[in-house]
Each structure stands twice: as structure tokens, then as C-alpha cells.
Amino acid sequence: MLKKFLNTILFSEIGQGLKLTFRHMFLRKITVQYPKEKLVLADGYRGFIVHRRYDNGVERCVGCDLCEAICPAKAIRVVSDIHPEVPDRRYAKEYTLDFTRCVFCGYCVVACPVNALSMTKEFAHSSFTRDGLIYSKEQMLALGDRSGNDSDAYLKVRNMWDAEDSGKDEGRYHFPPITLGG
């Protein structure tokens, strides 16, 4: 009875709560002052999806529609056609990825037979309109160019670097880069 009375008038619960607070004042700081400070993200981070290029600057995508087929959120739309300059090659005439629908599961990257897709550490793209988050192939290629080595690192850490040998004669999928202009 007396104990309950003392607990009530001395605010002991507040004391208990503050104890936790004061203890944390002396522990290591975890909160990062975003955007002034940024975390180092792991190589396997599933951020924005980008298109990749061959070393000679030609886009890798062959327009096979497999990413569209596997996408669980139906965020990807591919319209494929004959390459306008190389009549025996397939390419994506239109490629759109709706990031408002994308669930960043990474299936499309797994499905891609030529490593044309990869994920980056980019997560902060924003837009004032919905349409602004529907990316075309050109935008995704530009994003890939900006992302530097992140996309390569993602594929390596996810064990998908094998198909990178596709330029060789004996690769699993043999789609050497197109050389344009003779």
C-alpha cells in the first residue's frame, strides 16, 4: 500500500524510462544524418533497376521479354522488333519499367539471359508525377551509366556474372555485342 503510494508521488516509472534514455546517451550512435551522411550499402542491395551496356557502349538488352514474363508486379513492358541496323538481331524497340509498381524483387535481373539488367544502390529517385517514375530504356541506360560499378558488383555478389562471358564463342547465350557502322 505504502509502496504503491510512494511510486505514485515519486514518478518512478518516469525514472525507469529515463534510465533507458540516459543509457543510450552513452552508447554508439546508429542514426545517420541523412542526407548529410549516407550509409554504405551492401553490394547485394536491391535498389533501382538499370540497363547495362557492353564495353563498346552498345546496349546489352536483346528484347527477349523474359523480364516482362517473370515480373510479379507487371511493371515491365517490352516491345521487341528487328534491330533497325542489323536485320538478324532482336532488340527492344520500347522498354518501360514502372517504378511505382516495381516491388524490387530482382527477378527480372535473374531472368535476363544477357545481364542487361542489374540493380544499383540507388534508392532515392523521386518525381512529382506518377509518369515521372515510369522509366524508358534510355533513362534506365543513363541511370546505369551513372551508377558506375554498382551494377557489376550486384551481379557478382548474386552469382550472376557467368553470362558476362557471353561474348565468347562457347558462352551459354551467344549474343556478341553489335558493332555498328562497319
Place this chain on the structure above:
Amino acid sequence: MVKVTINGKEVEVESGTTILHAAEKAGFPIPTFCYNPRMDPAGSCRICAVELEDSKRTVMGCITAVSDGMKVLTESAKVHDARKTNLELLLLHHPLDCPVCDCGGECPLQNMSFSYGASDSRFESHRNDEPEDLKSDVLVFNSNRCILCGKCVRICDEIQDVHAIGFINRGFDTIIGPPLGKKLDCEFCGDCLEVCPTGAITDRFVRYQFRPWQMEKTETTCTACGSGCRMLVDTESEAIVRISSKEGLGPNEGSICVVGRFGFNYVQNKERLDKVYFKKAQRLVPGKWQEIMPKIADRLRGIVAGGSGRVAGLLSSRVPLEDAFLFQRFIRQTLRSNFIDSGARRGLMNLALPLAKATGSLRPLVDHKDIEAANVIVVLGGDPAAESNITGLAIKKAVRKNKANLYLVHGHDVSISTRAKEVIRTLPGAEADFLRLLRKSLASGGTLDIASKDAFVAMGASLEGIERLIADLGAAKKVVFVTGRRFHGSDTGLEASEELLRLLSEKGWFASEGSGLFPLTELGNDMGVLMMGGSSEWLPGLLEVSNAENRKVWETHWGTQLEASGGGIREILAGIESGKIKALITMGENPFEYIPDTALLRETLSKLELLVVIDHRQSDIADLAHFLLPSATAFERGGHVVSAEGFVQPIAPSMAYWGDSLPEAEIIFQLSRHMGAALPFDDFSAITREIFRIFPDLSPSTRNASHFQGGTGEILLAITKTQPPHKAHRESVVAKVGEWMKSAPSASSESAARLPVPEDAFVLQLSKSINHSGTFTIQDASLMTIEGEGLLRVPRQWARKRKLKKGSCVRVRTAHGEASLPVDPVAGLSDREVHFPIHFADERIQALFGKGFSWNSRSGVPSGQSITVTLEPVL
């Protein structure tokens, strides 16, 4: 019968059955690549390996016949190992470029690899990396992906009989392709594309534009010709991507011709009509349905109020039964006129008139199966491969499998000529004479007297050929006569048809099982439109309009008065000329296509008070229209069509209406409602139900279903008297023909008018090209890639003498005009004939015919298929 045990289950099969079929019967399907039920087994892919329990060895299921007491295991571990190893060997050189291969997703090799777990090969070898063969505009040959099963080569040899592709080189270097590395030059049926189990042969028109899993398949019937092919329309978001087929589908058993497979782009052509137009100050301006329909209805009401027979209707014979039924009822009942005609007039009427009189039916007593089993096939004035491709396949099969004697009575060589025992060349218009002489010779025991010999020679026929034909006809049990467009459209077509019926009757070929007459119908629903009353001669059910009793049948049913007088296109044009007919409604039909005197036609049509054109494309008649109403095509609306064999098959819509266009039936519904005389149908399916209620034996059937049984009409009992006796009712046909023979006018002994051929002149004949159908396909980008220009086909030897090459011009002169046309020298033409594809017959050709065309006095079929010309090279 032998007994075999398959996976422990005993089945009894005919001796000589292959293990594959026995296992199928036992309920254990065996996987195959190179096997196709229509072709001889080859045993080249080695996937159908099965184990024989006693001998412990694997044999190929598709080429091994069963023996008594054989014990077969189809799913043992050994069989699985064998199949997997075989797959690995097939994948040895396969490039595995499935992601970019058009076949990926519907590839039997892919599926099989998936189910046997052989996604790659254990064996070490190089991957093939040859460049693709991109020479052809239609098909792409990729030798890397080929597993050399030979299905494409065999279907081209055995089914199509075209022999366009073959195996080239030996061993690992073997590839499939056209000979000598040339560009593919064939009938472009695309059957090789269809049967290829990998992506070795792909479609160039839609190359890389689709993935199989994105597409929806709709099964429908092709209306390009009367074959009634069933096909699958593959659509992606309501746009047609391609047309494919399936083994064993429909009467065509999975084969489709070039027009059916590649000719669909005209429906999604950007230039297609997508708006309603009306004439304002001599120009067509776009309008709205809800504004225009009351206007048309008002004007029609005004014209009809002035009396009966003031409106005429022209109907395409590609429309389904429902539209034809509705249209003729609208014309006959609402507009009180019997001036109605359809495209079937020029296609079939010359034969249909005597045939319906003699047998009471238009449906042939033979079908493709009978053609395949016939002993003698006589093709009269037709190119089956071009006019009705699938009938052509049946004829080829008869010759190949059944050793049938094929005779071709035609002016020039066609693709089946190489298979013919004899090609008997006759001049255009000589058909009636030919048949009369043939009948006379057969009646006199097969001997030719001197007068007949002279007459045969005069029409250009070779005597040896005739003698062989007469001998074969005398000895044969099953004789099938196939008639084509040259026969039906000939100036003496009606007389020739009567002669033919007389010949068939006299020789008893109506009575004998497996013999008969098979007309090639050029348009998708020629027969159906006539059955539904799409001509001035007949009410629905082929009841003659002139007979008051027949009119009564429909008058009581419809509760109206029917006009007895009326007429076809000849009378319609005369009526417009005389001012009696004030309005014309055309539904998909364009008389400019077959009335050569276009200047006169234009003048006549401009006298009309009201011309309503319902069509899906711009044309000469559309330019003259006061109201131009866009209609849906066969890919957008449903319905039923009757094939040349007499099968009724449904059309299924596979895409949305183009722009503002509406189905023809809907347009007629709206018109009749606005006129205040609505027809008693609330929607399209109500017409279908009505048709099948009145004509129960028209209900859809397939090749496998039994033939139409002449069932009793539920309400129109009178019709059953004239209802088509079919295959199952041969006796009644024979009895009816016997009566007709007695009453029919005896054959005129004097030769009918035909074209005299001076020594230095040719007969220009308008003929159908295999790559086109009617004139709508010249708006189709794919078919125009295959054949994009009308070339005058001239005899090669003549062209060689004058150093003319393909594409060089000649000046063509007739009594009426002249034109300059590019030539195509071809072998196999008779010396006195040149040909021009009717699809490209524009002003240049019409100028040649000018006023020099006439009507068949009895059937009212316009002539204008052939004319005498002189040719002179342009230097």
C-alpha cells in the same frame, strides 16, 4: 489383329500398326519430333524410342510395326536415358539462343528438354554459328537451330507437293533450304513454318515482334476462299500478330495457304475506313452514326413509299449466313424489292442454276475424302491450288497416295499440272463444246468420229489426251469432276454446266458412291449466301422466287408480301438506267471489280438518288456513295459460313471493331429500326438461332461429325421437299436428276459463241493468283511483299524470241483500247494465251475490255474474263 502389351496393359490392334499408334490407343502417348500423322514416318529424330521387354533393346516407336505378343515399355528408365541422350545429341550444335528465338515458348525441343532435364549437352562440340538465310522476304532459315528432323521437307514434298526446300550438303554440314542457295520461290503456304519443331524456320513478317505466351488464340474460319480452313488467330492486346494452325485442325488438317496465313494485315491497315461518311457538296465528309442513320432511313422510306421494286441490294459473298439472311430479308420485306444479287453470281451462278434445278442442292455429293479416294479426277477450267488451296491438296494426295489419274482441262499449266496424266488445253469459252463432244464420244463407246476429232483439234485440245481421258473415264469406278473459276465464269459457263450435269447423270456418276461434282468456290461463303437467298432467283432454302407456292412459305412466316419480279446485277443496272430503281445498298460488294465498262457503270450509278455503301475499305463505288458506312471484317464479327464441301463452320471475332465501324448486321438493324419497320431480331445470335431452327441440317459440323442429315424443318415443312439431299441421300438426288434430265432443254447442237483466235493474236484471260484473293488483299502489306504488282504472264518461248525479260513492257491492244503492261515470261502457257491477275485489274485492264463485255443471256453472269488482244514489245 495382334495383341501387344504396353506398359503392362494389353491392347488389340490391326497388324501393321506402329508401336506409336498402339501405345496411343493404350493411353500412353509417346513424344515425337519428326512424326506427323499426315505424312509417312521418317524415324529421324530418335525421340520416340521405346524398350522391348524381351529383347531389352530400344526401337523407334514411329517406324516399328507391332508383332503379336510384343511387350513394350514406353516409360522405363532405359527409355528415359535413351531419350535424354538423344536430346543431348540434338542439342550438341544447337545454339541455345532461346531468348531471341521466335519459337521460344512454343518450342517442342525446349519443352522436351525441360521435361527430360537435358538443358544442355554433356558432349563437347562447337555451337553452330552460321549466318541466317535472309534472302526470302517471307521465311527466315536459321540452320543453327535445325535438328534435321526433315518435317518441313516432307510436308513440302508429301502434302504440298511443291518441293521447294530440301536437304543440302551431308553430315554435320547439312542444312535445310531452297536449292542452289537461291531465294525461296514457292507457294508460300508456310506449312514448313508451322511444323518446324524448333526456330529453324521463322516468319519474317512478324520476326522478333512477339512472344508466344503474350498472345491469345482464337479459332476461326478463313473466308478468303471456299475451302473453309480452320485457323488460329494470335492476337496481342486485340491486334492480330499472326495466323497459325494446329495439326489436324479443321477440314484443312492444319494446312493454310498463303492468303490465309499471311493475308490479315488489311484489317489493321491505317488506311482502312474508320469513320462514317456522307456526301456534302460532291465530297465525302465524316459524320456520326446517330446523325446519319435517321437520314438514310428517311430517304429510304421516301423511296419505298413510291412503290415496290425501287431499291436494289448487292451483297458480298464473303459475309456470314446471318448477314446474308438478314440483308435479303431487309431488302425483300422492309424495302419490298426482289432486286438483290451477290458476289456468288459471278463465282458460282452458272453452275448453281442448273445444279439446284437438277439436284435441289448446292452441296456437293463428294468431299475432300472422296477426292482423295477417286480413280479419275477431271479438273475443268480451274487451278485448285490458287482457287481453293485445300482442294488442291486433296487432289495432290489422291495422285500421290491413290495413284488417281488426274486430267486438267485448262488453258495453261498450273501447279498441279506436273501431277496430271494429261493437260488438255482448250480455248476459253470452249468448255460447253468440249463436254458435249466428250459426252457424245463416251456414249458411242469411247470412239472418236472424224467430226469430233476435228472439233477437239479446233478448240486446241490434243487428241491423244482426249483418247486417254475417254479410256480412263470408261474404266473408272470413282470419278470426280472439279470445276473452277474459268469454267464457272466462262461465257458459255451455264451451257457447260448443263452439259456436265447431263454427262454425270448419263454415266451414272450421281448414283455411284464416291463419284460426283465438286465446284471450287472462289469466295468464302458463295454457297451459303445463295442458300440464304442472296440472289434474285432464290428465297432462303433455294426456293425459287418465281414459284408462288414457294413465296407463300416465306410470306406466311414473315407475314408480308414478297415481290416476284426482280433481278440480278444485269437487271439492277438496267433498272437504274431506266430510272425505275432509285436506291442501291451495297454490302461489301463492288461491281467495279467485275463490270469492265467502268465509264458506263459510273454514269449509271450516278443516276441513283441514294447509294449506300457498307464496306471496310475505300473503293470506286465508295467514291460514288452518298453514304459510306464502315463495316467490320471477318476478324471482328462472328457468324457462320458454308465451305465448298458443304460444312457449316463458325467465324469467331478476335479483335475489337476498327474505329467507328460496326458489323453489317448491326447496321441493318439500326436502319430497319429507324425506318420504323424493325425486323424481329434483337441481336445477332437471334438470327443464328432462327437460321438453325429453320434449317436444322445446317447446324455446324466438323470434318469428323457425320454429314448433314436432311432433317425436318421445324416450321417450314415445305422446305424439306426441296432440302438438300446430301451424301446420305444419294438415291433421292439420282431420282431428282432423272426428272431434270427429262424436262431439261435438250442440248443445243450448235457451238456456242467463243473467241476466234487470229494467228497473230492472243487471248488475254483474267486469272486468279495464288497469292491474292479478290481485291482486298492488295491492301495487305504482307501479300504485296510476296506479289506486289500485276504482271502479264506471257509464254516463255514467245518472250524469249523477242528478248523480253521479267518486268519489261509490252503494248497490249484490243478493239476497245490499249495499255502498256509489264510481262512475266512463264513456261507452260499455251501459245495463244496470256494471263493477267484479276486482283490488279485496274483502269489499264478495264480500258482493254471497254464496252466489249456481255451477259450470259440465261444466268445474267457478266462476261469479261477474256478478250482477244495483240501484243507488241515496247522498245
